[in-house]
Amino acid sequence: MGQDQGRAGCQGERRLPTLSSVTLIATESLTKTYGGRVTALADLTVAVEPGIIGLVGANGAGKSTLIKILLGLLAPTSGRVRVLDLDPTTDPAAVRARVGYMPEHDALPPDLSAAELVTHLGRISGLPRAVARERASEALRHVGLYEERYRPVGGYSTGMKQRVKLAQALVHDPDLLLLDEPTNGLDPAGRDAMLALIHRIGTEFGISVLVCSHLLGEVERICDTLVAIDGGRLLRADRVSAMTSATDVLAVEVSEGTEDLAARLAALDLSVTREGRMLLVPLADDATYDLILGAVAELDLPLHRLDQRRHRVAELFATREPSHV
Numbered sequence: 001m002g003q004d005q006g007r008a009g010c011q012g013e014r015r016l017p018t019l020s021s022v023t024l025i026a027t028e029s030l031t032k033t034y035g036g037r038v039t040a041l042a043d044l045t046v047a048v049e050p051g052i053i054g055l056v057g058a059n060g061a062g063k064s065t066l067i068k069i070l071l072g073l074l075a076p077t078s079g080r081v082r083v084l085d086l087d088p089t090t091d092p093a094a095v096r097a098r099v100g101y102m103p104e105h106d107a108l109p110p111d112l113s114a115a116e117l118v119t120h121l122g123r124i125s126g127l128p129r130a131v132a133r134e135r136a137s138e139a140l141r142h143v144g145l146y147e148e149r150y151r152p153v154g155g156y157s158t159g160m161k162q163r164v165k166l167a168q169a170l171v172h173d174p175d176l177l178l179l180d181e182p183t184n185g186l187d188p189a190g191r192d193a194m195l196a197l198i199h200r201i202g203t204e205f206g207i208s209v210l211v212c213s214h215l216l217g218e219v220e221r222i223c224d225t226l227v228a229i230d231g232g233r234l235l236r237a238d239r240v241s242a243m244t245s246a247t248d249v250l251a252v253e254v255s256e257g258t259e260d261l262a263a264r265l266a267a268l269d270l271s272v273t274r275e276g277r278m279l280l281v282p283l284a285d286d287a288t289y290d291l292i293l294g295a296v297a298e299l300d301l302p303l304h305r306l307d308q309r310r311h312r313v314a315e316l317f318a319t320r321e322p323s324h325v
């Protein structure tokens with residue numbers, strides 16, 4: 001990548017972030033063009049810390065291309081990249097030893113059992129036979145397939161197949177998981193279960209996870225950091241908490257008597273709008289809280305919530321991908 005480093009070096013005056021050892025993934029001016037015509041990634045500079053990271057973007061935004069570069073499966077056209085402080089372009093085997101990959105599509109051999117398949121993939125990762133078998137059982141237990149592990153994969157549901165893919169990504173005990181559209185093809189309950197599983201892996205197992213999705217609402221629920229790309233370019237990278245700053249609207253919800261409360265607040269000259277079971281009141285100052293609490297107490301209503309509304313991440317991208325959020 002000498003030539004690429006030279007190119008990135010020429011752009012040093014732009015003060016690109018330093019690729020430090022605490023950084024999980026970092027790219028500098030990363031560009032990938034296919035056949036010199038299609039630009040999948042364009043001058044992408046981003047750095048993320050360990051945690052659960054959502055990589056979001058519409059179909060064709062460049063997510064899969066980025067994942068393949070992070071794994072050292074594809075060479076960038078120019079720019080620099082580091083994963084766990086390793087360079088996947090020069091040291092792909094070292095990266096893949098510490099990174100688990102769950103691809104978007106699958107070609108699972110239907111006649112093999114999940115235990116055989118995951119053990120085999122563990123052996124390919126370099127684990128001795130007995131260790132691979134033990135680790136495969138453990139990984140299949142983590143994803144909830146322990147009881148079914150000796151059944152042929154061909155008879156599995158889509159959700160079970162997705163979990164086999166997740167188990168094989170976990171088998172060699174990686175420090176980072178790269179998950180490409182892990183909820184693809186799942187029904188709403190299956191999506192919820194998969195998201196909960198990913199969240200548990202990221203929080204309880206201490207493994208960092210990069211979840212790639214075109215569904216912003218999904219990754220927003222489980223990630224601490226979001227990286228949004230569009231047309232191969234960085235839209236925004238930030239912690240979810242920073243993207244969901246508080247608004248100047250108070251949300252109040254009572255378990256019963258919503259109409260009475262709305263009327264009482266209006267009588268107090270507060271401008272009230274209703275959104276489902278919630279009443280929204282502009283927050284002028286601390287006195288607004290007191291007026292609402294006073295009205296709730298006066299009507300003797302059971303208060304369910306009273307808090308400052310936060311922006312939803314989706315609002316930040318609403319103009320760009322309305323159909324996907």
Ligand SMILES: Nc1ncnc2c1ncn2[C@@H]1O[C@H](COP(=O)(O)OP(=O)(O)OP(=O)(O)O)[C@@H](O)[C@H]1O
Pocket residue numbers: 034035038039040057058059060061062063064065066214
């Ligand atoms: N091997 C390839 N040859 C030519 N163009 C490609 C190739 N792979 C991807 N592309 C193009 O590069 C762009 C980015 O594709 P990529 O698969 O990285 O996006 P994505 O965000 O993962 O989308 P999706 O979720 O649909 O896979 C798209 O325009 C795609 O058509």
